Amino acid sequence: MSKLSLVTKGFVKDNPTFALMLGMCPTLATTTSAVNGMSMGLATAFVLILSNMAISAIARFVPDKVRIPSYIVVIATFVTVLQLLMQAYVPAVYDTLGLFIPLIVVNCIVLGRAEAFANKNSVLDSALDGLGIGLGFTLSLTVIGIVRELLGAGSIFGYKLIAGDGILVFVLAPGAFLVLAYLLVIFRKYILKNE
Amino acid sequence: MVACLGCVTLVCAALLGVVYVYTEDAVSAAQQAKSTKAIEAVSPAFDSLCEETEADGRTSYYVARDAEGANIALIVTAESSKGFGGKIKMMVGFLPDGSIYDTSVLEHSETPGLGAKATEEGFKGQFRGFNPFQRKLSVVKDGGDVDAITAATITSRAYCDALQTATDKFNTLSQEVFPKPQQEEEPAAGEENIEEDTRNE
Numbered sequence: 001m002s003k004l005s006l007v008t009k010g011f012v013k014d015n016p017t018f019a020l021m022l023g024m025c026p027t028l029a030t031t032t033s034a035v036n037g038m039s040m041g042l043a044t045a046f047v048l049i050l051s052n053m054a055i056s057a058i059a060r061f062v063p064d065k066v067r068i069p070s071y072i073v074v075i076a077t078f079v080t081v082l083q084l085l086m087q088a089y090v091p092a093v094y095d096t097l098g099l100f101i102p103l104i105v106v107n108c109i110v111l112g113r114a115e116a117f118a119n120k121n122s123v124l125d126s127a128l129d130g131l132g133i134g135l136g137f138t139l140s141l142t143v144i145g146i147v148r149e150l151l152g153a154g155s156i157f158g159y160k161l162i163a164g165d166g167i168l169v170f171v172l173a174p175g176a177f178l179v180l181a182y183l184l185v186i187f188r189k190y191i192l193k194n195e
Numbered sequence: 196m197v198a199c200l201g202c203v204t205l206v207c208a209a210l211l212g213v214v215y216v217y218t219e220d221a222v223s224a225a226q227q228a229k230s231t232k233a234i235e236a237v238s239p240a241f242d243s244l245c246e247e248t249e250a251d252g253r254t255s256y257y258v259a260r261d262a263e264g265a266n267i268a269l270i271v272t273a274e275s276s277k278g279f280g281g282k283i284k285m286m287v288g289f290l291p292d293g294s295i296y297d298t299s300v301l302e303h304s305e306t307p308g309l310g311a312k313a314t315e316e317g318f319k320g321q322f323r324g325f326n327p328f329q330r331k332l333s334v335v336k337d338g339g340d341v342d343a344i345t346a347a348t349i350t351s352r353a354y355c356d357a358l359q360t361a362t363d364k365f366n367t368l369s370q371e372v373f374p375k376p377q378q379e380e381e382p383a384a385g386e387e388n389i390e391e392d393t394r395n396e
Contacts, residue, residue: 172306
């Protein structure tokens with residue numbers, strides 16, 4: 001597999017949200033607006049790249065019996081690093097995402113890539129895989145966020161496009177399921193099929 | 196096996212320690228900036244700020260001073276657990292005469308688009324210059340002087356509830372913060388109104 005396709009496969013073929021259907025909890029909960037979705041995606045991408053690299057580096061030395069605990073320790077460390085960095089430099093984003101930052105530890109995309117890819121591949125390939133999957137996740141969350149924000153609040157990235165209140169349900173939890181379902185249909189029927 | 200897990204945790208702990216030390220100052224600076232910004236939003240322009248701890252020893256209040264060192268505003272934090280989604284925590288700035296300079300919500304979990312409108316100008320603007328010692332701090336539906344948010348009466352009530360707590364705090368603190376001659380008549384009028392409020396709740 002070429003280096004480039006390692007990155008690009010995360011966008012369509014192995015798209016974590018629409019193709020692999022992983023990490024649904026943050027997908028549904030943090031996409032109330034485009035900015036929130038994008039921040040969550042980038043935060044996950046950060047953890048994914050670093051944990052993929054670290055795990056592919058240590059995989060050879062870790063006995064099978066303590067494999068999962070070791071991986072979780074590595075992932076939790078990078079999540080805490082991210083949490084400290086966000087608290088220090090982007091406190092506003094940290095406040096919005098709140099609880100969902102520590103929850104990246106149990107995001108199945110991160111452990112999933114560690115198990116499925118990083119522990120069998122080189123550090124560089126794992127980093128590229130993390131980058132591709134991370135950006136794919138960011139893209140999906142941003143698209144869901146854009147649709148929900150546009151329908152629910154009449155704005156995109158905070159810029160008001162349609163006057164008035166919008167269709168409130170799209171900002172609430174049921175709207176997350178509706179938007180995800182329709183985008184999934186569109187993605188699977190028109191984009192994934194052509195790959 | 197144990198050695199391996201031990202090594203992994205040791206390296207991770209070391210990494211966390213390093214990052215913590217490097218970000219410590221920036222984190223506290225960011226938190227400081229956040230609370231200063233919240234205070235500036237609810238207080239008239241001040242020259243210096245003095246933080247005092249309340250009688251309960253946990254919460255604190257702030258006294259804003261002008262260039263001459265006179266106390267110009269008292270800023271207290273208050274919360275209500277009667278919100279639709281849980282706790283509403285807010286910061287309220289009082290002028291010496293007991294009127295509210297401005298209010299600001301620090302934390303809430305109200306419904307977006309409905310209760311969350313409490314943070315918007317349309318609702319919170321009405322409290323600018325509101326004197327809780329002269330007007331009634333409850334929604335119109337309950338016989339008060341506060342216009343509730345459409346379809347979010349519970350949030351509006353909780354907002355008033357938190358403001359009432361803040362007003363009570365102002366009442367207990369105002370004597371020492373603003374020891375002025377005009378103060379003599381103010382607390383008396385205030386107590387009267389507060390009693391009335393509790394009866395109606």
